[in-house]
Amino acid sequence: MGFAKSITAQDFSWLQGLSGLFIRPARLQIAALCYRPGDTEPEILFVSTRGAGRLILPKGWPEKDKPTFETAVIEAYEEAGVIGKADPRPIGSFRSYKGLADGLKIRTKVLVFKIRFEKQLEDFPEVGQRELLWLPISEAMEKADEPSLRRFLRRHRSEIN
Numbered sequence: 217m218g219f220a221k222s223i224t225a226q227d228f229s230w231l232q233g234l235s236g237l238f239i240r241p242a243r244l245q246i247a248a249l250c251y252r253p254g255d256t257e258p259e260i261l262f263v264s265t266r267g268a269g270r271l272i273l274p275k276g277w278p279e280k281d282k283p284t285f286e287t288a289v290i291e292a293y294e295e296a297g298v299i300g301k302a303d304p305r306p307i308g309s310f311r312s313y314k315g316l317a318d319g320l321k322i323r324t325k326v327l328v329f330k331i332r333f334e335k336q337l338e339d340f341p342e343v344g345q346r347e348l349l350w351l352p353i354s355e356a357m358e359k360a361d362e363p364s365l366r367r368f369l370r371r372h373r374s375e376i377n
Contacts, residue, residue, distance in 0.1 A: 243324045245314065246284050247275035248292035249307060250300060251376050252333035252350070258376050260356045260369075261333075263295050264347040267315060270361035271349065274298075275326060288329035296348050297340030300331040307375055310368040328368065330376065 250261040250273075262271040274295040279287045285302045292298040306327045313321040351359060353376055357369040369376075 243314075243322060244278060245275045245312070245324045245326045246278055246287040246291065247273040247326045247328045248288040248298070248302070248331050249273055249328050249376065250292050250296065250298045250331045250333055251353075254350075254352050257352050257354060259350045259352050260376065261292075261296055261298060262349045262351060262356065262360070264349075265315075266345055269347070271359055272361065272365065273326075273328065284327060285329045288331060292331050293337075294341045295346060297337035297343065298331065298333060298335075299337065300334045303330045303332075305329075307372055308368060310362075310364040312362055312364060328372075 248261075251258045253259070261274070263274050264270065265272055274288075274291040276287065276291045276294075278284055279290060282290075283304065284306070285304045289300070289302045292300065307330050309325055309327045312324050312326045314324045315321050353369065353373055357366055357373070360366045360369060
């Protein structure tokens with residue numbers, strides 16, 4: 217029976233592509249809750265998403281080989297030009313969705329770190345790509361586009377000062 221064929225890895229390349237659907241990507245994001253004193257209550261910073269313009273906290277994927285609170289500092293700078301001091305302990309977390317370039321959305325856990333505002337630079341990596349909006353905490357709780365972020369802000373309001 218000379219019909220035996222040796223099987224190569226190329227014969228199963230379609231299977232490798234399919235397996236990507238079943239491997240869970242890293243789903244932790246790190247957010248910066250930037251705050252500063254306001255007239256009557258603390259203000260927090262929202263940035264708009266680049267696509268839909270939703271109001272969110274600056275956030276991103278964890279930076280390799282950096283503590284998570286440093287990732288929050290990096291995100292605040294890159295997305296909003298904010299320089300500040302981060303609390304090394306997270307204030308809490310909430311569930312969210314991350315929209316990917318191909319239109320897919322994945323569920324994420326967002327770990328939130330408070331960053332006490334010191335200054336805001338005029339030139340930063342994503343300048344002009346997002347709208348920046350400082351809001352009193354009570355207004356921010358109503359304007360956040362994600363229900364889970366609104367609940368998070370209500371729950372942690374007393375810790376933001």
